[in-house]
Amino acid sequence: MANIISDETIEYVGILAKLELSDEEKEAAKQDMGKMLDYFDQLNRLDTTGVEPMSHVFPVHNVFREDIVQNGDDRDEILANAPKKKNGAFMVPKTVE
């Protein structure tokens, strides 16, 4: 029943997780994930037929409010946290050729 994580899977997970792993880290992650998924597979011993997935423990409803701006203009404060900024905007590498 042991989970074997393939090279393709670890590549795919890296893309989803937006993480860049070295070859060494990839090998370690394959082992680690396999072991962890083996453990998660214990849940398969539990019969959940007909049980609804529960995302929230309390009955929750959409919370609506009027779309009114309540915060002030704190652009400069927010931009103070940016690793790179230019002309009052976040700066990122060129994305369109």
Place this chain on the structure above:
Amino acid sequence: MGEKGNESILHLTALELGKRIKAREIGVAEATRACLERIRSADGELRSFITVDEAGALAAADAVQGRIDAGELTHPLAGVPVAIKDNICVKGLPATCASKILWNFKPTYQAQAAQNLLDIGAVVLGKTNMDEFAMGSTTETSAFGITRNPWNPDRVPGGSSGGSCAAVSSGEAFYALGSDTGGSIRQPSSFCGVTGIKPTYGTVSRYGLIAYGSSLDQIGPIARNVSDCVAALEAISSHDKKDSTSVDREDLDFSSALVDDVGGLRIGIPEDYLGEGLDPEVKKAVLAAADTLEKKGAKVERFSLSLVEYAIPCYYTIAMAEASSNLSRFDGVKYGYRAADYDGLHQMYKKSRSEGFGPEVKRRIMLGSFVLSSGYYDAYYLKALRTKSLVKQAFDRAFAKYDVILGPVAPTTAPEVGKSLSDPLQMYLGDIYTIAVNLAGLPAMSVPCGKDPAGMPIGLHLIGDCYKERNIIRAAYAYERTRAAELPPGFAA
């Protein structure tokens, strides 16, 4: 005021200090300076704090004193210095989540729980150390150094709110805020011999709490006794429109449950919490506490809770899934760490994240991404959500019979530093008694109930039904009245 005078201030409880401040016997600045001096002398070793805001705290102390003198601030905790976990935003102070990826992040707004404390005149001393993004049980995964247990520096304080619990235990702060996603308030409270409450999900606003597992996260107080903890819980609880999971509760009076009377209180001890893996010393202390409550008039019996072994895989599947989604916002664009060299936008994201996150955080993001990916979503994520429904039903059945579920907080006392991280699965198993509470949204607390032969504190776990904090507070208070408060060796009078 010399060292001796500071000692006598620091040994007061938060409510005693509040009373003395109100009576003009102790100044807010005097109390604040006592904490800051204690931090200066103790925190080199303990590292409870990531950020200490000396200047800010002293300025706040003067301002708060003025408002107390003017009669504007009347809360029992007005003027009492507090420490806040570093995943809770306090405007102007860094909020690092103990991660390199947020090493220089300064929030531009207050968390609602922090705002509620400022509104009653709390003086914020600084931000406390934690496991990176609250992912851990030892406060060893912090990017800013490990926190040590005030009872024995060779032991961990527990986690993830290890800094907050160590600060309260060692007299660096009178009380603190922590967060609890799977036991992160209760387990370190148990390890550090302090009292911590994780309230019912939705009681304290999560606005400004940097999210780990949104359906599980809840902010709560940590203090040196039950009354202090309850006063702090009342102060931070509020309905908040900025948090769509915030519950509009009318029953936020917890103080009136501080009665020394457990007559007729129905307490159930899950047999499943006393089995294999539980340290005999912990078991002995917990059962002795149950006997004490029984002698005081509670009806105590054992029962089978069931599903306990499934709670851990269920919890970690859900928590990791939510973490992978919540932590996708850290990408090196808007705040925090950005890699020095990269080739294009996509590689900038990947390198910034890979260099900015520590190993445990990466492990959880990857597994979370996997269980949410197409092809595995049903088998893992939905399976976990179905299991969660069964766990909730098991608690519903238990609370039809009992007012309080009593058991251990953790299978052992605090482990030695450096012994836990090499085997993550083993570390996760240590969460066995705390995590089901978060899955079911229940309130629960840890109260000191003894020490093991090595002198390390043991915590009593009291779990209540949703919105029934009052039952566990009543049991905790009545139990606390039967034993003397203990302070760690380096701080005891």
